Structure formats: structure tokens, C-alpha cells
Amino acid sequence: MTHILLIEDDAGTANEIALELAGHGYAVTHRILVSEGLAVARGDAVDLLILDRQLPDGEGLDVIERLRAEGRRTPALVLSALGSLDDRVRGLRAGGDDYLAKPFALVELVARVQALLRRPNETRDTRLIAGPLDLDLLAGTATRAGRALDLLPRELKLLDYLVRRPGRIVTRSMLLQDVWGYTFEPNSNVVDVHLGRLRRKVDANGEPQLIRNVRGRGYVFDPSV
């Protein structure tokens, strides 16, 4: 079972995070202080760290820096109520692998956790086959069960991104960040409209849905249906 160490001093937030992660099948250990967190993290059983920046006995980033100095590469997700601009950079520079500004949606947190725990299928193949889908990235074409999908270049990139992350929640901010390359929260649902078009092309004519909408703001690609 995947073991997540959560270092967070707000009991309410910690409880919600722990319950949500447990609901997705993760074992969660919760600690409040930097010192306690470090002690747990030095045990080898931790697969992922989630830590708050401002803790009662210090700065959460110190935990990451200390662990990195000891040669531990445990992936870390930094949470912060501080602003999202420069703190994000500081968090990543300190050795954090991803950064989430409070307040965040739980689905966003789960998506980031999944992304950190399982690296995407980074195969350099230009041909991806998942269930009935067949993507030819070189030719820029995709088919579903032999039916050609008339995809725009961006739609193909989106599908490529989803296909490499089967069964995992992908949020629209992740898509904007990874597929378009920009980190901001659009004030309208422009990304969802792109996804909506892709879904209509992929899941047409009453076929089983390969791309599902997840309550809140995420999508899951599930080739097994």
C-alpha cells in the first residue's frame, strides 16, 4: 500500500486530506511538527510527502531540504496558504516536486498526488495504443476502433497526455500547465471546452466513455471500459 506522510498543523485541513487520500486507497500518516515529520520521513516506508509551508516549529521546506541533503529522493508536494507566484518557485527550488496553493480542491490534490507517485508513460514511441484508441503522433492521426478521429493538433496533444496517464485524475490546471505550458487559472472554462470537443470526437455515437468527467474539475482516461 502506498504510504503518504502528511505534515500539516491545521487539524481540520489535515483530517479532510487524510480522509480523501484514504478514500483513494492511500495509507496516510499525519504529523504536525517539522521534527516529527523528519523522524517519520527518515523511515524508508514513505512514498510521498505532503507538507505545509508554515509549521509551528519551522518552515516546511526545511524538511525537504534536509531530506534532499541526506540523499532521499522521496517526492514532495508543497501546500501553502502563501501567495502562489514566487512561493511556487521557492517551493520547487527547495526540492519540492509540485506545489499547490491553498485553498485547493481535493480533486486537484489527489490528481497531483497520483501524478507524483506514478510517473507518466514517458515512452518515446510515436505510436500509442490504449484500448480501442490508436494514436500515431508522427502522422498526427488517431483512430478509435478503426474510426478516424478528426483531431486538431491541440486535441491530439491532449489525448496523448491523457493516454499516458490511464486511470489517473487530470485537472484542467494540470492540462493548461503541461499541454499549453502556462500556469494560471483561467477565469472561464476554456480548457473544459477543449476537453469537451475532444470527448465528443473520441466518445461518439453512444460508445462507452473513455474520458470521464470527475466531479469538481478533473478528467480520467479509462481505456478499460
Add this chain to the structure above:
Amino acid sequence: MWRWGGAIAALLVIQSIVLAGLFWLLATGSHQREAERGFAQDCRELAHLAPAMRSAELREMLAHDIHRDRFLALFAHDGRLIDGNVAHLPEGTSLTGSFLATVEPTELPGKDSDVARLRLCGMPDGTLLLTGLDLDDAEEALRTVERSLILGLIPGLLLAIGFGLVAGRRAATQVDAVRGLTERIVAGDLEGRLPVGDRPDSFGLLCAHMNAMLDRIQSLVVDVRGVGDDIAHQLRTPLTRLRARLERGLREADDIDSFQTTADVALEEIDQLLGIVAALLRIRELGDHARRSRFAPVDLAKLAEDACELHRPTAEDRGIDLTCLIEAVEPVEGDASLLVEAMSNLIDNAMKFGPPRGRVTLSLAREGASAVVTVADDGPGVPRAERSLVTQRFYRGRHDCEGAGLGLSLVKAIADLHGFTLRFAEQGSAVSLVGPNSKD
């Protein structure tokens, strides 16, 4: 501050004394040099004459001395007077250079000794020529110089002290004004300003700068107070609505599905509220200009294309014709995500506030040495009277559309951070981000 006045006065005093002293030294020095030049000429002229002619020439020269301040005498080798107006050679004379000595004049009635600057030179036939200048006249002249210097010095000194006092007093008044103002500010009163004259000196200019700084601080403080009030007000309305909706939903829901719907709607509204909070935080953060450290050269053409591409499906769904006219421009220093966000906000606004099923155009063009991003729709644009208001937080030109009224505030904050200007067209709806002059 009196010390300053004193220092200025002392400086002026020292300056006058040094000047007077220098003048005195130069005056005495030049008098001596002039006398010596005269002596040398006498020696030269008389040496050229035949011995027999010398007495006659000497007499001629004495006859021309109408001031009767010359001494000229020719002595034999043994010191005997041959001719002239000096009784005998003074004691301890030498043949090198001029010297001061007492002589016994023979032709000045009632005077049997006189101090003179003298020179003794040998003539070719072995006789000695004594040539000299009575110092009485010279000393009189020098005393006049001295007197006039002292006379000039006294009013100079008085002036210096007076000026010092005035300058010191002026500086003290100025510092008192600044101190009084800072005390008022510390006490919480931001209304006070320093007086600035019509034609300000450098201190006046400094005062003007401080006043400008105070204006800025005051407007920031008003802003902060205003934002605090705004946030409370802006959040209270949707929170009240949300609360009512939840209450009614829970009361009226009689199956899982309707509970679910209630919760979904509530979640969506909460996300919107959180979005407002996040946007406010970002505007605040952008304002403190800390993000510039991450600037890198960015290609506005690519960003404009991406912004268009990002919005195209949404535009098509709404039947809006989104056109992008993109010219190549020089790279600008900036943050790609922020610039795309600004363009995205402008496109969003144009699609929201322009006429339904109309046309929205994003163009990137060069204007002189600046890159200009312009977004326009078919509508009338922001009414002139509201243009200064639309970039204020929570200002909403129209209340028939959703949104918290933060979009243009954010665009403005991003523009400010990048040194871009947000410009509204004279006519129509065009809103532009005008880049800094790339040649600067």
C-alpha cells in the same frame, strides 16, 4: 542648525582674510620688484656713459624727480662723494641686490636721515653708483592698501556672519517644517504636505518629491482600506445567497439526487468565491513587483497565438468570429503565463461584453518601437466615463453578466508589472496593451 550658519559664516570670514592677505603680499612684492627694475635700469644707463658725462646725467635725473623720492649718488672708490643727493655711503653695503638702509639726504630740507630701498652698483671706471627710492611714499601707499583692505574686510565679515545667520535660520525653518510633517504622519494624519514655492529651489524640489510620495502613500492607504471594505461587501452577498440556497435545498430535498444537486451548486459557488480570493491575492502580489526576477525574453507572437487558440473553441461554441492578426515583434522581457493570462482576460471580456454572435479580433502589431496587443469587439466598448473605473477592483460595468469585476484589475496589474500601458481606444471597444519602447 545654527551650527550650519556658523560654519558658513566662518568659511566666508576665512575666505576674506586669505584674499586680503594674498593681496597684501602681492602688493608689497610687486612694489619691491618695480623699484629693483628701476635701479637696474639706472645702473645700466649710467654705466654706458663716459665718466665725465655721468655727473651731468645724474643731475638731470634728479632734476626730473619731481616727487623728490629718489636717491642717486656717485662715490669714488674710497667712498668719497663725487656728486649726488646722499651725503655718504651707508654702513654695510654690498654690490648684490637691493637692500633697506638709512641714508643721509643732502637736498631734503629739514631731514637728515631717511629709510630707503637702495642698490649699489659699480661703474666701469671703478666709481660706485648708489641708486635708491625713498620708502616713505611707498609705505604710505601700502598703508593705504592695508587700510582699504581692513575697511573692506569689516563689512565683508559682517556680511558673512549675517548670511550665515540667515542661511542657518532658513535651514532650521525648513527642517522644522519637515519634522512637523513627519510628526503629523506618525500620528496618523496623512493629509499634511510641505509648502512648495512657485519657483522651487533644490529643497523645494525635494519637498515636491516628498509630497508626491505622500500622495502615493495616501492613495495606497485609501486603496487598502477600500479593498478591505470591498472584499467584505463583495463576499457577503454571494455568501448570503449560498447560505439561502443551501438552507432551502436541505429543506426541500427529499431524495439523494436533489441533495446532490444542492451540494454541487454550492460547491460551484464556493469555487467562485475562492477564485475571487485567489485573484485578489494575485493582484496584490503582482503589485509588489517581486515577480520580475523571473522575467525572461518571451515571443509575444507565440503567446498571442496560444491565447487565441485557447479561446477558439469557446468562441465557436458561442458563434463568435475570433480573428487573430499577428505580426512578428521584438521579444519582450516578461512572464509568459502572466502575459497569456492578460490576453486571455481581454478576449474573455470582449466575448462577454461584445454583441452576441459578433466578431472579436486580437491583433499584435508594432507601433514605433513598441509591441501592441489589441483586443476589440463589435460593441461600443467601455463608456468613456467608466474607463478610469473599470480597472478598479470589483468594478462591474454591467451587472447582467457574471464575474466579480476583477478581470481588468488583473490585466492592469500584469501590464504595470511588465511596464506595459493599458490603453482604451478613443472610439469603439479596442483595448490595448502597449509594450515599453524596445529601443530604450
